[in-house]
Amino acid sequence: MARAFEKRLLPGSVSLIVQSGMLSAGFLVDIMSHGVMGVSKVCSIGNKLDIDESDVLSYLIHDPKSLVIGCYLESIVRGQLFIDLCRRSPKPIVVLKGGRTGKGAQAAWSHTASLAGNHEIIRGALAQAGVIEVKDFKELMDVCRTLASAPPVLPKSRPNIAVLTFSGGAGIVFSDFIEESGMAVAELSPETKEKIGRLFPEWMPVGNPVDLFPALEKNRSAGLLVVHEALKAVLADPQVDGIMVHLFAASFRGPIPFEELATQVKAAGKPVCIWLLGERDEVFKIQNEGRIHGIPTFVEIGRAVECMAAIFKNARYRLDCCVSTQPE
Amino acid sequence: MARAFEKRLLPGSVSLIVQSGMLSAGFLVDIMSHGVMGVSKVCSIGNKLDIDESDVLSYLIHDPKSLVIGCYLESIVRGQLFIDLCRRSPKPIVVLKGGRTGKGAQAAWSHTASLAGNHEIIRGALAQAGVIEVKDFKELMDVCRTLASAPPVLPKSRPNIAVLTFSGGAGIVFSDFIEESGMAVAELSPETKEKIGRLFPEWMPVGNPVDLFPALEKNRSAGLLVVHEALKAVLADPQVDGIMVHLFAASFRGPIPFEELATQVKAAGKPVCIWLLGERDEVFKIQNEGRIHGIPTFVEIGRAVECMAAIFKNARYRLDCCVSTQPE
Known part of the structure; x- marks a missing residue:
């Protein structure tokens, strides 16, 4: 042992x-x-x-x-x-x-x-x-x-969550879990929609969940740049409190530039949880990188959303606690 | 792809x-x-x-x-x-x-x-x-x-589940999930208790969940024989409808003789779900063996219990269905 x-x-x-x-x-x-x-x-x-x-x-x-x-x-x-x-x-x-x-x-x-x-x-x-x-x-x-x-977050009774995904189906399941957890699917600001819209093909409206698949298809040579750009946009959006990201780890797709991603996230100070799928060994690598860079990864959407909710639940309580426990 | x-x-x-x-x-x-x-x-x-x-x-x-x-x-x-x-x-x-x-x-x-x-x-x-x-x-x-x-099971409104574990804590968490799922923690028959009791140190009473840790300590040289013996006993118990087994996969412990285990399970025709923990590569091996031998493995107790409950839920409905849908 x-x-x-x-x-x-x-x-x-x-x-x-x-x-x-x-x-x-x-x-x-x-x-x-x-x-x-x-x-x-x-x-x-x-x-x-x-x-x-x-x-x-x-x-x-x-x-x-x-x-x-x-x-x-x-x-x-x-x-x-x-x-x-x-x-x-x-x-x-x-x-x-x-x-x-x-x-x-x-x-x-x-x-x-x-x-x-x-x-x-x-x-x-x-x-x-x-x-x-x-x-x-x-x-x-x-x-x-x-x-x-998790970074320190402001307590909110109903935090607004953005979802970046490559799958319409996953976006729906994310939305159901977010609503059922007492959080809200964020309404993105017009600026954010405009920034993300540049990545999208013309026929695709920008909503939240942000379904990046058409954008990925449109910008095939750009690799995961669309994820970075979309992430940057939602991290900057004052109407977004936390972000769920869906990543697919596969050897045929090239490495995910985790360090850059983590730098963006850290600078914004908003919690990000990743739902990670893919090939076993690649998943393992990303999982470890996530841990090292302080971005938690999960293999089930439900658990990822539950953990995001826990961040805000804890913040809400800890602030109440500090406010109510004046020096005795 | x-x-x-x-x-x-x-x-x-x-x-x-x-x-x-x-x-x-x-x-x-x-x-x-x-x-x-x-x-x-x-x-x-x-x-x-x-x-x-x-x-x-x-x-x-x-x-x-x-x-x-x-x-x-x-x-x-x-x-x-x-x-x-x-x-x-x-x-x-x-x-x-x-x-x-x-x-x-x-x-x-x-x-x-x-x-x-x-x-x-x-x-x-x-x-x-x-x-x-x-x-x-x-x-x-x-x-x-x-x-x-899963083998075909008789429908039961409240199936009785036996739990074999190496951890008292896991036995408790199993019991909570079993009761909350609408199933019951089985009362073992006197014969079963007697058989399992032979593996136990004298100070340890036999209950369900069956905490095998003291038995394993007592029979150190026998390796996983205690699991086989205990499994055989609960598989033969008419008061037991399904069995949850906790296995720990570790290189330092020697391989789990999966084939024998699966043969026992198949002969008894009772569903068995395994909660599997341990070293990543060993877990992967056992997971694959489990799939090949038709014994599902899980990494969370709650999911393992939910899936066991689904077997009986399905059986209950399928029988009702066959009974009520006479030739039309």
Whole structure:
């Protein structure tokens, strides 16, 4: 096991508090060898004989190397303290709480002797404390790594999202997920439409989702320049808060100039999530480049949209938190 | 593009009707190069100038090489006919309907001039016709490939699921998803508990989820024999309808004897879904072996449970369908 760890360990700013040996060992081998996330610290607290999640959370909140804290918990033993810590945390906290159902709670009891508690009450308390709740292990990692790479955003109750895609179908599925997540499909400004329109064939109107396929066909020799130009336009649009980009990774298409793309994104300070498809090895390369350049990639549209929504959900809460917690 | 196709094309029994060039080209490169699914036929019907989804559906229902039919649709133009075909189909049909929301419908209009329709009504009609509805592209493929490899099962309103895992935490998350999906965490029979108990250290009671970690520690020299023995026991248990298995793929652990495992599963005729974690290259190997041997593998617990639930949902409907559609 040690060998596998050494070979793949990626440094990062996500730290984890987990009540599961698997999550602090086997699962880390998985996420590391798939190149999706780097970690700072992982603490497995088992059945909490001497320390519990609140002790570790308090430490991680003060640890300068931990920017996002993810938790897998089977119980929350000092509930009031834990919720207080979450509420005042300047850092995002993501929680997967095992034992939401009767049978899950029973399994938690036999695993770590944890009393899982009434999940409706826990859900409400976590939400009020600005915690982002998830249901699955990879989802926990996906939301954490997204929050770790996101730029600071202004809180908005209904952020406007632009979609750049090569597929009309994907644009539709993106739109459905965006609307269902409580975000909005952005209305692009006239300037943006005009800039993108230059890339388009005449018969194609510019809308959002931006379906770049006809533009790609029209500018075949320009390669992925159309993506750059369209991305530049939506990044500059004051009516756009975040951008979903669909990329297709294929050896026959030439490399995606990731560094330039990342430079654009960083300068604009808007969150960008990539839905990445394509050939296995090429996907792996882009995934790694995305991680290095702080642009998260995803293999499912639904998850990509969920993670974008988490960025704004967290921002909304953290601002409320700073406004309401005046010096005491 | 052709080269990528040739290199990776996998034969299979899933056929697709799609209203998206991406799904009949780019996305197929992705699922093929990742080794997750083989396909028989794919038909992209665009804006349906001369044929529509009902024409193709009718063809695929009669095509002996297509065992499962997956659809990505932006509209359903001859609604009554389509629903009738689905209702009488002896084969499972899985539908991703784009344009569930206002903005999604608007995007569908600009993509293929499709009138997406009122999704509440469509959802109800699809459900009554035994169609399994999904929301994302990979989810469409995951449900299709699972149904393509599943043995025929007896319909049960609340199927009982056994979970074999190496992680107490995973067992809990499995239990939560199983209960939330409308299935049940199986009560194992006394015989099964006794058989599995022989593998366990004395201090460990046998429950479901079956946490095999202590058994693995106790029988270190036996490698994955404990998984085989436990699997044999739950496959033989009349109180168990389906089994979720957690496997960890790692070079340091030696190969998983997949052929033996698949032989056991085939003989028992019960559906088994594997949640697969581990080192990237090893995961890829096992994923491919799983596909070849007809045991689907998944990288998320939630998706694995959803796909297991789809098997029983489909069986429940197909029997109702056969019972109620006497010769006309």
